[in-house]
Amino acid sequence: MEKSRPFRPGPGDTWWLTLAALAFIGLDIALYVFGEPTTGWAGPAAGVTLQVLLDLSLLLLFRFPRLVAGLVLAGALLMLASDLLSPGLLVPERQLTLMTVPTITPVVLSQLARLMDRRTLLWLTAILVLCASRPWDAHWNTTPFGLLGTALPTTISLYFEARRQLLRSLRDRAERAEREQHLLAERARAEERRKLAEEMHDVVTHRLSLMVLHAGALGVVSADEAVRTSAEDIRREGALALDELRDLVGVLRDGANAGPRTLTDGTAGDPATLVAESSSVGIPTELTVHGDPGRISPTIARTAYRVVQEALTNIRKHAPGSTATVGLRYHADGLDIAVENTRAGAPADPALAGSGSGAGLAGLRQRVELIGGRFGAGPIAGGGYRVDAILPAYVPTAEGDA
Ligand SMILES: Nc1ncnc2c1ncn2[C@@H]1O[C@H](COP(=O)(O)OP(=O)(O)OP(=O)(O)O)[C@@H](O)[C@H]1O
Ligand SMILES: [Mg+2]
The missing domain is CATH 3.30.565.10 (Histidine kinase-like ATPase, C-terminal domain)
Structure with a gap:
């Protein structure tokens, strides 16, 4: 399996996180208004205050996933302790929902697979499953509901993370194949240039140099001044063409050996x-x-x-x-x-x-x-x-x- 890259939230992620936090604050306040208040020494709003604080921590989920996970875990343990030691302190004795862990637990768990390592997530989920399902006091109301609110989101989150990693590795492999293809094409082009250079060198240069030699000979043997001048012109032009050809052949060769370079190189x-x-x-x-x-x-x-x-x-x-x-x-x-x-x-x-x-x-x-x-x-x-x-x-x- 490839090493996973850190998840970077986009503007869309930040938006829905804010919306989710607001929605859960609304939900918790509604539960407080329409349900029962807490009855312990900490006052009637103790339960809702804890829930709203945890809801607000949702805003930090993408930046500090471990901190938020820790807060949810601490909230769940506090709620459990309150239930066992001082009923009514943080959780109303008769609740509207069957949730015995913080209300945001499913949202947090559903995101954690892409934010933290799998081992920590599994440990966290295991503890939350225990808190939520209360196996020591199993009940048809709480146990299945607790499992649904904890184990299910983690499973879904792990599934999507695995799928994302698989897709990414497939995409990486496709990209690598494309790069190799490109390299092969580049090599074929270089080979083509090298052949062209050889051809130019062997055929064109050869004939041109013969022409230059003939023109030189004509200049020497001819008695006619005009012919001699023309022959000299031909020889000079031919020699210049040979020079340019040599440069061209060099460029083609270099191009074949040293990557992209164009015929416009030179002064x-x-x-x-x-x-x-x-x-x-x-x-x-x-x-x-x-x-x-x-x-x-x-x-x-x-x-x-x-x-x-x-x-x-x-x-x-x-x-x-x-x-x-x-x-x-x-x-x-x-x-x-x-x-x-x-x-x-x-x-x-x-x-x-x-x-x-x-x-x-x-x-x-x-x-x-x-x-x-x-x-x-x-x-x-x-x-x-x-x-x-x-x-x-x-x-x-x-x-x-x-
Ligand atoms: N100065 C000009 N006067 C008249 N016709 C021209 C002139 N320049 C170009 N042409 C016409 O345009 C055509 C295209 O010119 P181009 O330079 O592309 O080809 P070419 O000179 O025939 O061959 P090459 O340049 O490949 O040796 C020429 O064949 C010629 O008919
Ligand atoms: Mg032309």
């Missing part, structure tokens, strides 16, 4: 470099920056870089011969990006335009929305195209920018 590049590159390959591009770039978080800066990068790549692929503008507006709430190009001045190279997977803009949208931003892309009047994004200053999650 952010400068959009100005992208703009310069774009201009140098025949798309005159103008950059305008407003505000202070220092205020945004690195994750947001990396996302911004990716947005500009993909938009400029698309322009080179799908709108050759156009001119472009890149606008970055930094403000307190984040960053607005707009990349726009005019109508294409030349037909797009089918090999280049058809080379993509068509997932560039969709991926960007996902990426932007993931960090709580908004993304839009589409043709504009005059035959051009526009990509814009509104990014927040910080990633709105606890771990996003840790």
